Amino acid sequence: MSPIIQWYPGHIAKAERALKEQLKQVDVIFEVRDARIPLASCHPQIRQWASGKHRLLVLNGMDRISDRDRQQWLTWFETQGETVFFTNAQRGEGIRRLQQAAVRAGAAMNQRRQQRGMQMRAVRAVVLGFPNVGKSALINRLLQQRVVESAARPGVTRQLRWVRLSPTLELLDAPGVLPMNFKNQEAAVKLAICDDIGQAAYDPCRVAPILVELLHQLGHADRLSDRYGLAVTDTGETYLHDLATNRYHGDLERAARQLLQDYRRGYLGAIALEHPPWQDNI
Numbered sequence: 001m002s003p004i005i006q007w008y009p010g011h012i013a014k015a016e017r018a019l020k021e022q023l024k025q026v027d028v029i030f031e032v033r034d035a036r037i038p039l040a041s042c043h044p045q046i047r048q049w050a051s052g053k054h055r056l057l058v059l060n061g062m063d064r065i066s067d068r069d070r071q072q073w074l075t076w077f078e079t080q081g082e083t084v085f086f087t088n089a090q091r092g093e094g095i096r097r098l099q100q101a102a103v104r105a106g107a108a109m110n111q112r113r114q115q116r117g118m119q120m121r122a123v124r125a126v127v128l129g130f131p132n133v134g135k136s137a138l139i140n141r142l143l144q145q146r147v148v149e150s151a152a153r154p155g156v157t158r159q160l161r162w163v164r165l166s167p168t169l170e171l172l173d174a175p176g177v178l179p180m181n182f183k184n185q186e187a188a189v190k191l192a193i194c195d196d197i198g199q200a201a202y203d204p205c206r207v208a209p210i211l212v213e214l215l216h217q218l219g220h221a222d223r224l225s226d227r228y229g230l231a232v233t234d235t236g237e238t239y240l241h242d243l244a245t246n247r248y249h250g251d252l253e254r255a256a257r258q259l260l261q262d263y264r265r266g267y268l269g270a271i272a273l274e275h276p277p278w279q280d281n282i
């Protein structure tokens with residue numbers, strides 16, 4: 001059977017080369033992940049790209065998960081030695097704390113420059129992450145004005161562009177980055193569910209049933225029955241068929257798209273698709 005999620009490395013290689021060139025000038029990396037899937041939305045190369053730079057880990061979309069889940073992730077990342085910044089870039093929550101951390105990182109950098117007899121200069125930062133995780137919305141919030149197009153369509157940010165955040169901080173708005181190789185299909189499916197990869201990469205009729213099964217496993221089957229009036233019984237595929245038959249004149253694709261959209265828009269509730277892997281790490 002073909003993989004559920006597929007993308008093509010050709011243009012990714014080109015985009016990656018351009019990005020790597022720009023990264024040479026960068027001091028701080030804002031790594032943006034999706035708060036619903038903090039592990040699946042970890043881009044495998046960002047850590048390596050951030051080596052020698054200051055990395056700020058942002059879990060955006062905090063409104064899309066429960067307070068309890070947020071607290072658990074905070075604690076788990078702490079045990080991993082990571083400080084995370086939860087944000088809601090759409091509403092501007094958690095931004096000030098992040099901005100202050102970037103300013104502190106910049107001040108530390110300038111102190112080091114001064115010690116080496118170099119001139120102080122504005123800190124150069126870049127916002128990196130999978131497509132559609134809210135990078136542009138975050139930059140707009142950091143800038144307090146809408147200068148970067150932000151849309152519910154993965155892959156909207158096309159060019160690399162510097163924007164001045166303050167006299168001491170410049171930001172590079174990079175496009176969503178997909179890794180060239182991403183062998184973890186389970187993570188790729190979660191990215192597809194959360195709309196963090198282009199729709200060309202998957203067939204919704206194969207992804208939506210997995211969402212049903214995930215919700216069932218995570219104890220949220222009631223959210224589906226509340227919304228669609230259909231109890232989750234057998235497999236995700238059967239559920240999708242039943243949904244299509246009952247509500248969409250048997251149109252499987254429409255039912256699949258609707259299901260995915262309802263999850264993404266939060267109509268099924270604020271539901272994280274991942275929880276901290278405590279057992280493996282503590």
Ligand SMILES: Nc1nc2c(ncn2[C@@H]2O[C@H](COP(=O)(O)OP(=O)(O)OP(=O)(O)O)[C@@H](O)[C@H]2O)c(=O)[nH]1
Nearest residue numbers: 061088089132133134135136137151155156157176
């Ligand atoms: N609910 C919620 N929606 C958000 C949040 N941040 C961004 N969004 C929405 O998510 C969609 C994608 O946001 P963008 O800022 O365009 O994402 P991006 O990462 O720049 O996307 P690319 O340019 O494709 O890489 C938009 O509809 C935003 O309004 C958030 O914290 N919560």
